[in-house]
Amino acid sequence: MKPGLRYLRPIAGVASIALFFCMLQRTGPEAVLRNIRVLGWGVVALILLSGLRHILRALAWSYCVQTDGRRPLWFEFLGPRLVGDALNDLTPAGPLLGEPAKVLAVSRLMPAQTAASSVVLENLIFGLGAVLFMLSGIVLAVIAVAGLRGFWWIGGGLVSCFLACLAMMWWAVNRRILLLGGILDLFKRRWRWALLERHEQSVRAVEQTVYDFFLKSRRTFLAVLAIEIATNLTGIGEAYLILKVTTTHSSLFAAYLVESASRAVQMAFSFVPLGLGVQEGAAAATLQAIGYAASEGISLAVIRKIRSLFWAVIGLLFLARYSIFLPAAERSTT
DSSP states (O other), X not given: OOHHHHTHHHHHHHHHHHHHHHHHHHHOHHHHHHHHHHHTTHHHHHHHHHHHHHHHHHHHHHHTOOOSSOOOOGGGTHHHHHHHHHHHHHSTTTHHHHHHHHHHHHTTTSXXXXXXXXXXXXXHHHHHHHHHHHHHHHHHHIIIIIIHHHHHHHXXXXXXXHHHHHHHHHHHHHTTOOHHHHHHHHHHHHOOOHHHHXXXXXXXXXXXXXXXXXXXXXXXXXXXXXXXXXXXXXXXXXXXXXXXXXXXXXXXXXXXXXXXXXXXXXXXXXXXXXXXXHHHHXXXXXXXXXXXXXXXXXXXXXHHHHHHHHHHHHHHHHHHHHHHHHHHHHHHHO
């Protein structure tokens, strides 16, 4: 790893924490605590809504498993999903640590290659669903805030760019152009890395399995995409609940835009633990643009971290459980 990149994540982490405390100071800790007290037992509703999101993603993940044998049931994916999510949220490594942890955790139920391809598939389809949701939020904001007459080309341009990217991806899948395989070939021509040579066949096999899924299981793909898009509805429900209790002018439109901004920040700053600072900034800017106070957006983002911490603790408990029982599982397979 280059020296500059080695220090990039710690610096970004420190900057995000500093931004978080700056945002908190701007709002005032007392205002945030007051809103938490006002929310009261609504915190339980937030936890349940986010729990529904985890269940939906576990269900989507279960459909991404391609196996000739028994397919594990959706609730068997819930623990590994919470493990990965906890590591994504709490560590600067983010998905670089959380996603491999999900593969390791679910490898108790299926071959490692099948586990890896299912994780890749679920993340790809979730990303596609998130982009569709964010795009709809941007277009809605342009129409409602900026006015369709003067800025219609912004929404049209975004839709056109997305459709062009989608067409390129579909062309690559139909032609079975192995993108990762091509990158590996490029690396092999320039450098000889033992790590690449050792895992080259596995990477190519996983990529081929992903392509087979999109080409041969289109109905399943559409079902998984629908589930992934539905996960965004739980986030809208969370935002609406918080705004309903802590402000006097809540609306589904505001909740929709806040969740769209939150999803964009989550994807762009996945290495920032708990989205500290950036989530607060995105929520404040989004709500301020449609007439809310910036402090209301900051309070909303801070309150949502309560349910994130709750499920992160559950995920760490699952991680400890898997770590305890892993040696026994290894002994039983030898």
